[in-house]
Amino acid sequence: MADAKAAVIDNEADEEEGADAASEKQSKSKWFSLPPLKYLIIGGAAFVLLAGGGAGAYFYYAAKYNAKANEEAQSAKPAVFVDLPEVVVNLSSAANDRTQYLKIKVVLELPTRK
Numbered sequence: 001m002a003d004a005k006a007a008v009i010d011n012e013a014d015e016e017e018g019a020d021a022a023s024e025k026q027s028k029s030k031w032f033s034l035p036p037l038k039y040l041i042i043g044g045a046a047f048v049l050l051a052g053g054g055a056g057a058y059f060y061y062a063a064k065y066n067a068k069a070n071e072e073a074q075s076a077k078p079a080v081f082v083d084l085p086e087v088v089v090n091l092s093s094a095a096n097d098r099t100q101y102l103k104i105k106v107v108l109e110l111p112t113r114k
Contacts, residue, residue: 082108 065100084106 080110
């Protein structure tokens, strides 16, 4: 009688173990048996999260860099402009009947005055 009870208990334990193994198999195969649309949705969501994070970081650091560049530009000394006198040059040659002139005006931009 004791052997029969032990056999029943062993059978029940085996059935529970079999059920646990079957549920583990089913849960593993359930993940791999997703339809292709779900893979696309999961991949798309991951892409959107990564792209959004990258864009946010780019704009955050670009704004900091631009603010620093603007501060440096405002603290810089203004440029100095130097006007040179106009120069007129005769371009005609002896073989040419028409007289040609070149008139030029030059303005130099210097970073500082010495």
